[in-house]
Amino acid sequence: MPLLEVERVSKDFGGVRAVHDVSFTLEEGELLGIMGPNGSGKTTLFNLIAGALVPDGGRIRLAGQDIAGLAPHRICARGVARTFQLVRPFAGLSALENVLVGRLYGRARGRAAGAVAEAERLLALVGLEDRAHEPAARLTFVDKKRLELARALATSPALLLLDEFLAGLNPAETASAMALVRRLVGEGITVLMVEHIVWALLDLSRRVLVLSAGEKIADGPPAAVAADPAVVDVYLGGAGGARARA
Amino acid sequence: MRRLGARRERGWAAAILGALALLAFLPLAVQRDDVLNFVFVTLLSITLAQSWNVVAGYAGQVNLGHAAFFGLGALTARTLWIGGTPLAPALAAGALVATAFALLIGVAAFRLRGAYFAIGTLALGEILRTTVSNVLPEISTLPTAAIATYRLSQRYYLALALAALSVVAVALLSASRLGLGMQALREDEEAAEAAGVGALRLKLTALALSTALAGLAGGLFAYYHISYYPSHAFSPSWTFDALLMTFIGGVGTLHGPVLGAVLYVFLKEYLALRWVDFHLLIFGALFVVIVLLLPGGLVQAAARARRLLAR
Numbered sequence: 001m002p003l004l005e006v007e008r009v010s011k012d013f014g015g016v017r018a019v020h021d022v023s024f025t026l027e028e029g030e031l032l033g034i035m036g037p038n039g040s041g042k043t044t045l046f047n048l049i050a051g052a053l054v055p056d057g058g059r060i061r062l063a064g065q066d067i068a069g070l071a072p073h074r075i076c077a078r079g080v081a082r083t084f085q086l087v088r089p090f091a092g093l094s095a096l097e098n099v100l101v102g103r104l105y106g107r108a109r110g111r112a113a114g115a116v117a118e119a120e121r122l123l124a125l126v127g128l129e130d131r132a133h134e135p136a137a138r139l140t141f142v143d144k145k146r147l148e149l150a151r152a153l154a155t156s157p158a159l160l161l162l163d164e165f166l167a168g169l170n171p172a173e174t175a176s177a178m179a180l181v182r183r184l185v186g187e188g189i190t191v192l193m194v195e196h197i198v199w200a201l202l203d204l205s206r207r208v209l210v211l212s213a214g215e216k217i218a219d220g221p222p223a224a225v226a227a228d229p230a231v232v233d234v235y236l237g238g239a240g241g242a243r244a245r246a
Numbered sequence: 247m248r249r250l251g252a253r254r255e256r257g258w259a260a261a262i263l264g265a266l267a268l269l270a271f272l273p274l275a276v277q278r279d280d281v282l283n284f285v286f287v288t289l290l291s292i293t294l295a296q297s298w299n300v301v302a303g304y305a306g307q308v309n310l311g312h313a314a315f316f317g318l319g320a321l322t323a324r325t326l327w328i329g330g331t332p333l334a335p336a337l338a339a340g341a342l343v344a345t346a347f348a349l350l351i352g353v354a355a356f357r358l359r360g361a362y363f364a365i366g367t368l369a370l371g372e373i374l375r376t377t378v379s380n381v382l383p384e385i386s387t388l389p390t391a392a393i394a395t396y397r398l399s400q401r402y403y404l405a406l407a408l409a410a411l412s413v414v415a416v417a418l419l420s421a422s423r424l425g426l427g428m429q430a431l432r433e434d435e436e437a438a439e440a441a442g443v444g445a446l447r448l449k450l451t452a453l454a455l456s457t458a459l460a461g462l463a464g465g466l467f468a469y470y471h472i473s474y475y476p477s478h479a480f481s482p483s484w485t486f487d488a489l490l491m492t493f494i495g496g497v498g499t500l501h502g503p504v505l506g507a508v509l510y511v512f513l514k515e516y517l518a519l520r521w522v523d524f525h526l527l528i529f530g531a532l533f534v535v536i537v538l539l540l541p542g543g544l545v546q547a548a549a550r551a552r553r554l555l556a557r
Binding site for chain 2: 052081101151
């Protein structure tokens with residue numbers, strides 16, 4: 001059984017079709033990249049899976065169970081964690097407290113004993129062990145991204161949703177972030193990542209899904225997707241792309 | 247659970263409880279009613295400010311209808327007590343009625359967010375005040391027998407116990423999983439939900455704890471005053487006093503509301519003596535200055551001063 005099944009999901013915002021009839025599945029341990037131009041519905045799709053938005057139609061199943069329309073905290077309790085495109089750490093809390101929230105309220109909530117040690121381990125994993133007692137507001141942008149990842153991991157997710165995790169990183173930071181994502185997949189976490197940095201996405205994932213104007217236009221291995229005329233049109237704005245968007 | 251910041255909070259809790267313990271000897275040392283009345287008002291204010299701090303400071307839900315719960319506690323406790331119920335159950339019933347009403351209202355009110363929640367609760371408090379002043383327009387006075395046996399020291403010790411209770415409650419909250427979840431909610435509700443925090447349940451828990459303390463404070467008020475108009479306990483000034491004290495001291499901290507209450511009551515007594523109603527204007531200006539320049543109140547000012555001196 002696939003870990004995640006998205007079946008004919010749609011979401012409109014007052015007549016604007018943000019996501020239309022999108023279906024795909026994600027196997028356990030897989031890393032699936034989602035790409036597409038701005039406004040193609042990537043973040044909306046994330047919000048639908050994480051429960052921040054309720055789909056107008058379609059089904060979303062996690063390990064066979066329907067999760068569409070559940071509150072975000074219930075979906076988190078079932079093992080879905082996310083980061084935000086625009087970072088949203090708890091600014092007034094320390095880095096350690098940020099991660100503790102995930103630990104004490106996420107899927108691992110029953111295990112209060114050792115929560116601090118586990119939070120410290122995750123801070124070290126993302127390279128923030130020296131900033132544990134710093135208020136999150138005082139971290140740099142990159143550190144805030146790392147903190148969000150540690151907070152998401154603290155919930156003990158089966159499925160991790162990364163929304164433009166690499167955006168705004170310099171080349172060295174991008175490389176270490178990519179290594180970190182590979183390591184998480186190696187540890188058995190299934191990852192769904194939206195990314196604008198196409199080369200990184202093609203490098204990381206064995207499978208890529210492309211959205212355009214809310215619809216899925218390609219789904220397959222990176223090489224095949226990159227060579228797909230529909231995808232090339234959307235990205236390079238050829239005649240076909242113009243037609244597809246019209 | 248080991249948590250950072252928890253040690254300093256424990257230090258403050260110990261200091262405040264120590265000070266309250268010392269105040270227990272005050273009626274033995276000083277027999278002046280004006281002094282005891284002044285400290286009584288301060289202690290009542292600490293309880294009230296701390297109760298508001300739970301829902302607004304920790305959970306981030308600015309409740310502007312707080313007076314409604316203070317008033318309900320006062321009304322219930324006073325009615326039962328004058329009717330012959332012993333004081334302790336009467337006070338407990340006051341807290342219970344306040345909390346029950348809060349939960350009933352909370353489910354609806356928490357559909358509103360941010361400023362809308364604040365405005366909604368403000369309207370709620372005013373509706374209740376108007377209703378009470380219409381239904382119970384007569385002044386409520388203690389029976390002669392109760393006035394004959396009235397002892398200020400009893401009121402004083404009850405105030406002391408409730409202030410200590412409120413400090414202990416907030417100290418425990420701030421070091422708990424529950425308190426951490428509330429603070430996450432305050433910082434970013436959507437991100438907190440995504441990290442597994444059930445927002446509505448936690449907001450209701452914060453409101454229940456907050457209004458139980460406010461109901462107890464209301465009961466104390468009802469026990470203290472020989473005569474007052476029932477609607478006075480529903481006056482929005484209870485809300486705004488609590489808000490000002492909490493903001494002056496430091497919203498969302500354990501010691502902020504205590505420091506704020508002490509300073510506020512002291513200043514109010516002093517300024518009201520000198521300038522009568524002019525003190526309201528001064529507090530208004532002080533509030534604006536604090537929100538603009540020092541959103542963390544005295545606690546933040548002290549932290550800044552420490553950092554400056556450490557350089």
